[in-house]
Structures are given as C-alpha cells and as structure tokens.
Amino acid sequence: MTAATNSTPKIRATNLHKRFGRKVVLDGLDLDVAVGESVVVIGGSGTGKSVLLKSILGLMEPEEGSIEIDGQPVIGLSTGDREKINRKFGMLFQGGALFDSLKVWENIAFGLIQGGHTDRAKARDIAYAKLADVGLTPDVGELWPAELSGGMQKRVGLARAIATTPEIIFFDEPTTGLDPIMADVINDLIVKCTRELGATTLSITHDMASARKIADRIAMLYNGKIIWQGPTSQIDSSGNEFVDQFIHGRAEGPIRMEVRAP
Amino acid sequence: MNIFQPIGKAFLGFLGAAGRLTLFAVISVSHCVRPPIYPRLIGRQMIEIGYYSLPVVGLTTLFSGMVLALQSYTGFARFSAESAVPNVVVLSMTRELGPVLAGLMVAGRIGAAMAAEIGTMRVTEQIDALTTLSTNPHKYLVAPRLIAGLTMLPLLVLVGDIIGVFGGYLISVYKLGFNPAIYIKNTWQYMESLDVVSGLVKAAVFGFIVALMGCYHGYHSRGGAQGVGAATTNAVVSASILILISNYLITEMFFAK
Ligand SMILES: Nc1ncnc2c1ncn2[C@@H]1O[C@H](COP(=O)(O)OP(=O)(O)OP(=O)(O)O)[C@@H](O)[C@H]1O
Numbered sequence: 001m002t003a004a005t006n007s008t009p010k011i012r013a014t015n016l017h018k019r020f021g022r023k024v025v026l027d028g029l030d031l032d033v034a035v036g037e038s039v040v041v042i043g044g045s046g047t048g049k050s051v052l053l054k055s056i057l058g059l060m061e062p063e064e065g066s067i068e069i070d071g072q073p074v075i076g077l078s079t080g081d082r083e084k085i086n087r088k089f090g091m092l093f094q095g096g097a098l099f100d101s102l103k104v105w106e107n108i109a110f111g112l113i114q115g116g117h118t119d120r121a122k123a124r125d126i127a128y129a130k131l132a133d134v135g136l137t138p139d140v141g142e143l144w145p146a147e148l149s150g151g152m153q154k155r156v157g158l159a160r161a162i163a164t165t166p167e168i169i170f171f172d173e174p175t176t177g178l179d180p181i182m183a184d185v186i187n188d189l190i191v192k193c194t195r196e197l198g199a200t201t202l203s204i205t206h207d208m209a210s211a212r213k214i215a216d217r218i219a220m221l222y223n224g225k226i227i228w229q230g231p232t233s234q235i236d237s238s239g240n241e242f243v244d245q246f247i248h249g250r251a252e253g254p255i256r257m258e259v260r261a262p
Numbered sequence: 263m264n265i266f267q268p269i270g271k272a273f274l275g276f277l278g279a280a281g282r283l284t285l286f287a288v289i290s291v292s293h294c295v296r297p298p299i300y301p302r303l304i305g306r307q308m309i310e311i312g313y314y315s316l317p318v319v320g321l322t323t324l325f326s327g328m329v330l331a332l333q334s335y336t337g338f339a340r341f342s343a344e345s346a347v348p349n350v351v352v353l354s355m356t357r358e359l360g361p362v363l364a365g366l367m368v369a370g371r372i373g374a375a376m377a378a379e380i381g382t383m384r385v386t387e388q389i390d391a392l393t394t395l396s397t398n399p400h401k402y403l404v405a406p407r408l409i410a411g412l413t414m415l416p417l418l419v420l421v422g423d424i425i426g427v428f429g430g431y432l433i434s435v436y437k438l439g440f441n442p443a444i445y446i447k448n449t450w451q452y453m454e455s456l457d458v459v460s461g462l463v464k465a466a467v468f469g470f471i472v473a474l475m476g477c478y479h480g481y482h483s484r485g486g487a488q489g490v491g492a493a494t495t496n497a498v499v500s501a502s503i504l505i506l507i508s509n510y511l512i513t514e515m516f517f518a519k
C-alpha cells in the first residue's frame with residue numbers, strides 16, 4: 001500500500017546530523033515516509049535508531065538538517081506548536097515508559113484526558129475498548145503498571161500509543177525482550193491496529209521476522225546514513241552486502257561490530 | 263601547572279548550573295500561573311507534603327520546644343532571668359526553629375522523594391512519554407509540586423510553632439514549676455505578629471526551595487539507578503544549604519536595623 005510518490009510525504013527527514021561530543025551518530029540521514037505507509041528502520045545496536053525517532057518526536061534537536069511533518073518544518077518549534085504537532089503522534093517506547101503512578105486504564109486514557117480534553121468517563125470507556133483491542137481483559141485496567149509482565153506492558157504501551165487515533169505512530173523495538181509467540185502477537189496487533197486506523201507508521205527493530213511482517217518498506221541505517229531502502233519483498237535480493245550480513249546475522253562481513261578483543 | 267584553569271572551570275560550571283536552575287525555575291513558575299492547572303495533582307502533592315509530614319514536623323518541634331525551655335531556664339538562672347523563658351521559647355520557635363527545622367525535615371522527606379520519583383520517570387523515559395502525549399512536564403510534574411510546597415510549608419510551620427510552644431509550656435509548668443496562667447500570659451504578651459509572619463514567609467520560601475531542588479535534580483538526572491541516587495542526594499543537600507542561606511537573608515530583610 002505504498003502511496004503516490006509525488007504527494008507530500010507524511011514524514012520527511014533531510015540531511016540530519018546529530019552528534020554527542022565527538023561521537024557522530026547521524027551523519028546526513030535522509031528518509032521519507034509516505035502517507036499510510038509502514039516503514040521499518042533496521043540497523044545494529046547503537047547505530048542511532050532511537051536517536052532518529054527522538055529527533056522526529058522533538059525530544060532531541062539535531063545540529064543540522066530538517067524534519068518536516070505534512071510538509072511543515074518542525075525543528076525548533078515553540079513548545080505550544082510542538083504540542084500541536086505531537087497530537088498527531090503516538091509512540092511506543094522501547095522500555096514501555098508507562099506512568100507507574102497511574103493505573104493501566106489511566107495510562108491508556110492519558111492522551112485523551114490531558115491532550116485531547118475528553119472527559120474522564122468517556123476517556124475511560126475508550127481506554128477499556130483499546131485494552132480489548134490489544135487482547136487484554138478488562139480487569140487489567142484496574143491494575144498498576146508494576147503488576148504487569150513485560151509482554152503485557154508492551155501491549156498496554158501499544159494501547160496508549162493508539163488511543164488518541166494518531167495519524168503517525170512510532171514503534172521503538174516493539175518486540176525485543178519478548179518470547180517469539182508474544183512477539184508475533186504484538187506484530188499482528190501492530191498490523192491490525194495500524195491498518196484499522198489507516199495510520200502512517202515508522203518502526204525500529206533488529207528483529208527481522210518482525211520487520212518482514214509489519215513493513216511495507218525497509219530502510220537500513222548504518223554509519224549515520226540510510227544505506228539501503230526498498231520494498232519488503234526485495235530485502236532478500238537487495239544486492240547490498242551490508243543488508244545481507246545484517247538479515248542473516250553473520251559476524252563476518254563488511255559491518256565491523258565495535259568489539260575490541262581484550 | 264596553571265592553577266587558575268581549574269578554578270576558572272569550576273566557576274564557569276557554577277555559573278552554568280545557576281543559569282540552568284534559574285531558567286528551570288522561571289519556566290516552572292510561569293506554568294504555575296498559566297492554565298490549565300491540575301487541581302487533582304496539586305491536591306495529591308498537598309496531602310503528601312502537608313499531611314504526611316505532620317508527624318515528623320510535630321515531633322521535631324515538640325522536642326525542640328522542650329529543650330529550648332530547659333536550656334534557657336538553666337542558662338538564664340545564672341543571671342536570674344528565668345522569667346524570660348516563655349518569651350525565649352515563643353520567639354525562637356516562631357522566628358527561627360519552626361521554619362528552619364520544618365524546612366530541613368521536609369527537605370529530607372519530600373525533596374528526596376520528589377527527586378527520586380521524577381528522576382525515575384526521567385531514566386525510564388516517562389518524561390519523554392509525557393511530552394509525546396502533548397503534556398508539558400513542567401506543568402504536569404513540577405508546577406503542582408511547587409504550588410504545594412509553597413502553600414503547605416507555612417501551614418506545617420504554623421502547626422509546628424504551636425506544638426513547639428506547647429512543648430516549652432509542658433517542661434516549664436511540669437518540671438520547672440512555672441505557673442500555667444502566667445506562662446501563657448507571658449507568651450502572648452511579648453509575641454508580635456511580625457515574629458509569626460516572618461516565620462511563615464520563611465516557610466513559604468523554604469517550601470518552594472525544597473520542591474524546586476527536588477524537581478530540578480530529578481528532572482536532570484541521567485544514567486539509571488545510580489543517577490537517580492545522585493539526584494536524590496543533591497536535592498537534599500542543595501535544598502538544605504539554600505534553606506540556611508536564604509534563612510539568613512530573610513532574617514536580615516525583616517529584622518536588620
Ligand atoms: N543522550 C545521549 N547522550 C549521549 N550519547 C547518546 C545519547 N543518546 C544516545 N547516545 C549515543 O548515540 C548512539 C546511538 O544510540 P541509540 O539509542 O539511537 O541506538 P539504537 O540504534 O537505538 O540502539 P539499540 O538498538 O541498542 O536501541 C549510541 O552510541 C549512544 O551512545
């Protein structure tokens with residue numbers, strides 16, 4: 001379901017540069033995500049995938065380059081304008097990031113109550129509906145996040161990310177730390193939820209099974225740049241030795257893991 | 263071997279930190295007065311700071327009042343000024359000991375808790391999650407705590423003053439043989455409203471300092487459990503020091519002739 005190429009992309013990152021001290025993390029990264037498209041960014045640990053997402057979300061500011069959402073530049077916006085842009089976003093954090101001072105249903109309803117100004121009773125009904133969408137029983141809604149298993153926390157995080165029916169959803173490693181069955185359940189949920197909402201999604205993962213399942217298009221991040229991108233069906237015939245090494249998980253190849261022998 | 267280099271570096275670091283703290287305070291205070299405000303969160307913090315600190319502050323001031331009566335009685339006996347005990351107790355309590363002791367106790371109890379809670383939210387990305395859910399963390403986390411600190415500490419100190427004076431009364435009447443009616447009369451007679459008011463102003467400032475340091479250090483903590491621990495320590499230490507410094511400045515403002 002790749003959208004028309006000549007329309008304005010939903011997300012456009014151009015020439016992003018981000019460094020921490022001497023360490024260059026993003027080094028001229030370009031990435032477009034079309035309306036309704038699901039793009040997955042793959043890449044080794046520490047290559048800057050989370051930094052890319054945080055830059056788009058406005059949690060970090062790149063030194064150079066531009067990011068546009070629906071054609072509107074978003075770097076350096078005032079707090080108020082940033083809040084308006086963020087209303088279009090839903091985000092599933094790598095570690096869940098559920099608010100542990102709030103009950104599960106209040107977590108899911110948070111964006112509705114605080115951001116959207118829905119009244120509590122209505123937000124609560126929506127929260128319970130989303131809880132059911134991610135396959136959790138209603139009694140979970142009254143629990144505290146600390147009482148949930150890792151997989152359940154991921155699902156609640158997913159419910160929170162989709163509760164405000166956002167136009168753009170970000171998933172930061174939705175399946176890491178889960179058993180293969182639960183990972184597949186989460187993948188199915190992501191596909192189902194995003195197809196139903198018609199949302200544009202940008203996901204990060206190093207789990208190839210997950211990438212194949214949820215992506216329309218896959219992009220590989222290496223050395224601060226996107227070194228290859230293409231439809232999911234072409235990932236096995238990319239002709240790119242970096243991609244081949246990554247998807248087959250080989251230690252030998254052009255990618256040198258920064259592991260120093262003692 | 264240039265000794266000015268590390269000194270200059272430390273000085274610049276200090277200026278930078280002071281600037282960041284000021285900016286943090288200004289942003290947070292501006293969110294205290296701009297809608298939307300969160301009554302539910304403010305209420306929760308008020309209960310946490312005001313109600314749950316009562317036992318600690320009550321005990322501290324009770325025993326301080328008792329010690330004060332005992333010490334001044336034995337001290338003043340040297341120049342037969344024992345009758346000044348009620349005045350000394352009420353003056354020291356309302357002007358100094360009430361606000362300072364309550365401030366320091368609350369710094370240990372509340373400042374630490376705030377830094378730990380907000381610090382944990384920082385390192386587990388909950389603060390990032392707040393931002394992406396279009397909620398300003400200054401407004402949602404910091405402002406309610408500042409408002410609660412500013413308003414609840416004076417109330418706590420008022421209660422603490424009364425308990426402290428009562429502690430002095432207990433010792434004076436049951437141990438030192440003062441006449442109860444005369445003790446109370448003397449307490450009232452020499453107390454001026456400025457004594458109490460200056461103490462309450464101090465309390466409000468201290469409450470603000472405690473909440474601000476707790477939030478600031480929590481908000482800027484990094485690097486997991488160790489970072490949160492460091493933030494907690496820094497919050498308590500810096501709040502205590504700032505309380506003692508500002509205590510001097512406010513006293514100077516009210517009473518210097
Ligand atoms: N706040 C920060 N301060 C300093 N360095 C940082 C910060 N955030 C990230 N980095 C550095 O940027 C690099 C990329 O980090 P990032 O979290 O984006 O990796 P990632 O690709 O998401 O890895 P993983 O798959 O393990 O999550 C890392 O080398 C990290 O050390």
Ligand SMILES: [Mg+2]
Pocket residue numbers: 049050051094172
């Ligand atoms: Mg990451």
